[in-house]
Amino acid sequence: MKCKRTFHGGLNVIVFFVFILGLSCNLYTDSYEATLEQQRKQTYGAWNAAVYNTTDQVIEEISNHAIVEQVGEMDICGSAVDAEGVGIGMVGYADDAVQSMGRLTLLDGHFPTEPDEIAVEEFCLTQIGYSYELGQTIQISLMYKDQNGAFCLAQHSFTLCGVVRNYSAQWKTDQSSVISFFVTDSFSNT
Numbered sequence: 264m265k266c267k268r269t270f271h272g273g274l275n276v277i278v279f280f281v282f283i284l285g286l287s288c289n290l291y292t293d294s295y296e297a298t299l300e301q302q303r304k305q306t307y308g309a310w311n312a313a314v315y316n317t318t319d320q321v322i323e324e325i326s327n328h329a330i331v332e333q334v335g336e337m338d339i340c341g342s343a344v345d346a347e348g349v350g351i352g353m354v355g356y357a358d359d360a361v362q363s364m365g366r367l368t369l370l371d372g373h374f375p376t377e378p379d380e381i382a383v384e385e386f387c388l389t390q391i392g393y394s395y396e397l398g399q400t401i402q403i404s405l406m407y408k409d410q411n412g413a414f415c416l417a418q419h420s421f422t423l424c425g426v427v428r429n430y431s432a433q434w435k436t437d438q439s440s441v442i443s444f445f446v447t448d449s450f451s452n453t
Contacts, residue, residue: 335360340451341407343444344416345391352387352431352443354405356451365430372397372425378450382425384443386432395426403444421446 314321326334339355357367362374374382381401388394393401403419431441 354444380424381421
């Protein structure tokens with residue numbers, strides 16, 4: 264009889280330690296995830312919401328909402344593709360607010376101010392075979408949709424004016440596109 268009681272007592276101790284271990288692991292995982300999220304926000308910026316494919320009226324309504332501190336605009340005009348037609352990154356314009364909120368930083372140079380200038384995320388420059396040397400001419404094959412919704416391919420030459428520190432792989436976008444090839448607003452809207 265004494266042996267049976269010791270067995271049950273030992274089993275209770277084991278169950279208790281398994282419970283404590285499980286609770287500790289859960290608390291550690293939650294704390295670790297929160298720390299990673301905070302580090303990501305500090306390094307790469309943060310926002311509460313993104314609205315895709317919107318109109319100027321919706322942007323104005325959002326901007327006038329009481330809890331909205333800042334609104335930025337990112338316009339994507341197409342995708343840079345390689346010789347096989349595989350997408351390398353999105354081409355478009357990000358205003359100053361997006362650059363600030365997203366903590367987009369340059370390794371060298373500046374964001375484009377002229378329609379023939381481009382700033383490119385560093386991993387994309389490497390992927391398309393260009394160095395980080397500012398002032399060089401870069402050829403981009405741009406795939407975009409025309410007014411009828413048909414896909415078109417056009418070649419564009421740009422002068423590299425800036426190298427953007429890698430950021431797009433760090434942002435949580437739920438598979439939505441962000442810009443890796445930064446052009447001016449005037450180029451993006453043509």
